[in-house]
Amino acid sequence: MRSNRLLVACLFLFAAGSLQAQDLSQICHATSSYDLSLQQGRLVFDRAQPAPLRVVIASGTLQTDGQNVPLNAEDQDRLSLFQRELLALEPRVKAVINHGVDVAVQAVQQETEGLNLDPGTRAELQRRLAAHAADLHQRVAASQSTHDWHGDTADQYANQVASDIAPLIASALGQQAIAAAMSGDLQQAAALRDQAADLTTGFQPRLQQRLQVLRPEIQALCPAIQRLAELQQGIGASHGRPLNLLDVAR
Numbered sequence: 196m197r198s199n200r201l202l203v204a205c206l207f208l209f210a211a212g213s214l215q216a217q218d219l220s221q222i223c224h225a226t227s228s229y230d231l232s233l234q235q236g237r238l239v240f241d242r243a244q245p246a247p248l249r250v251v252i253a254s255g256t257l258q259t260d261g262q263n264v265p266l267n268a269e270d271q272d273r274l275s276l277f278q279r280e281l282l283a284l285e286p287r288v289k290a291v292i293n294h295g296v297d298v299a300v301q302a303v304q305q306e307t308e309g310l311n312l313d314p315g316t317r318a319e320l321q322r323r324l325a326a327h328a329a330d331l332h333q334r335v336a337a338s339q340s341t342h343d344w345h346g347d348t349a350d351q352y353a354n355q356v357a358s359d360i361a362p363l364i365a366s367a368l369g370q371q372a373i374a375a376a377m378s379g380d381l382q383q384a385a386a387l388r389d390q391a392a393d394l395t396t397g398f399q400p401r402l403q404q405r406l407q408v409l410r411p412e413i414q415a416l417c418p419a420i421q422r423l424a425e426l427q428q429g430i431g432a433s434h435g436r437p438l439n440l441l442d443v444a445r
Contacts, residue, residue: 273427298409
């Protein structure tokens with residue numbers, strides 16, 4: 196029984212800033228090759244390649260790859276607006292992510308309702324789910340960089356959650372299957388195996404369907420993202436290269 200897939204799909208379908216299942220690239224047609232870090236009084240964009248590799252925006256000033264970029268008054272105003280409006284967008288994005296976490300946790304709870312877990316196991320499962328959800332909400336609240344949510348980091352945390360919860364579910368189902376088999380109820384034992392298989396293969400599609408509730412919330416972010424893309428238009432980095440911090444397909 197590969198129960199860890201259940202938890203991985205559930206708790207990490209959302210990584211802060213990526214909104215993987217219904218992400219901004221699909222709904223708002225917005226993409227970026229940069230990571231973003233929110234630091235005191237400035238925005239820091241970085242990527243491995245191509246240049247510019249590092250872009251810093253702070254109160255109407257622009258620095259790319261360590262070089263200050265001269266700006267006229269209009270571009271300074273636009274970058275100040277860009278910084279202010281991006282910072283205003285952050286709590287809205289985090290609110291959608293947090294809602295996604297809640298939807299995912301509720302999905303696990305609903306899926307396990309059909310497993311006939313004993314009261315003690317069910318109570319412990321609820322306690323652990325609530326604790327991990329609270330921890331994830333705290334991580335989202337504290338996060339100031341998309342670097343916090345790269346694949347390896349998310350996978351490590353997902354494995355940590357899975358190692359805490361999956362054995363609880365597996366043990367309960369295993370005990371039920373053994374009890375059914377020993378009592379001669381092979382039909383019940385087979386049904387338990389089918390339930391376990393369904394969790395592995397059927398949970399993620401059902402979860403993604405539940406997550407459709409987030410689509411209007413993500414769509415509501417699109418005008419603000421479009422506005423950011425417009426504000427950066429025409430501003431060049433050092434050596435005349437365009438910024439292209441954010442691309443929005445029209």
